Amino acid sequence: MVQIVGKYNHVKSENLDEYFKKLGVPYIPRKMMCASNPTLEISKSEDGSWTFTTTTAFRTVSYIFKLGEDYTETMPGGTLNCKTTMEDDKLLTVCSAQDGTEMTRTYVFTDDGLTITYKSKEIEAIRYYKRA
Template sequence: MAWVDKKYTLYKSENFEEYMKALGVGFFLRKIGNNVSPTVFLVKKGDWYEFHTESTFKTTILKFKLGEEFEEETMDGRVVKTTMTLDGNTLNQVQKTDKKSTISREFSDTECKVICTYGDVVSTRWYKV
């Protein structure tokens, strides 16, 4: 896992507005979400992981053990039950909501590709080291 502890910054995004709209994110927060370039990174501490999302608007840290459900407060303030799993270099996040909600983060040494799915709405975002 050479990508653990590396910081990745957003440089490209597709369909993120529609994804946020499908989630029910309000107009103001959608505009902010589309205009910030967050930095993300994963930290491993024994059996625990921390996934950090940092931006000029807000910083969040998800603390979790792989395969164990936990309560997550999302960037827009929703509270959901979440489970994180690791498949090779892909960190998968499944959120229990009224529709299928997943976030898949595929890491390499130089890039992180994130696919966000809510129901039938899909957004792809790219981050680079």
């Protein structure tokens, strides 16, 4: 199994602006998120809790969760109810917005980095990261 815990630096994105636009993220936060080059740090505690910390020039956000348990994420477009599961070298996060919109994030880890695929019913975007 590939190492998941670690620090990752953003390399490039595909279709991210259109993805956030379809989800209804307001213009200014959307443009700020798309222009950012986030660093993602992933850690795991002894009790099985995972911490994902995303750092940009604009803000730092951390989410703590346990696999298979519900948790909440606060995004510029609103609050999401999420659950993350693991399969092989992938983490799958399924989230639903207050309006019922469902979206997924699939985290695929390799020895060199991480790819996050964002999907909603109508659109997909990808962010690529290199292991720091």
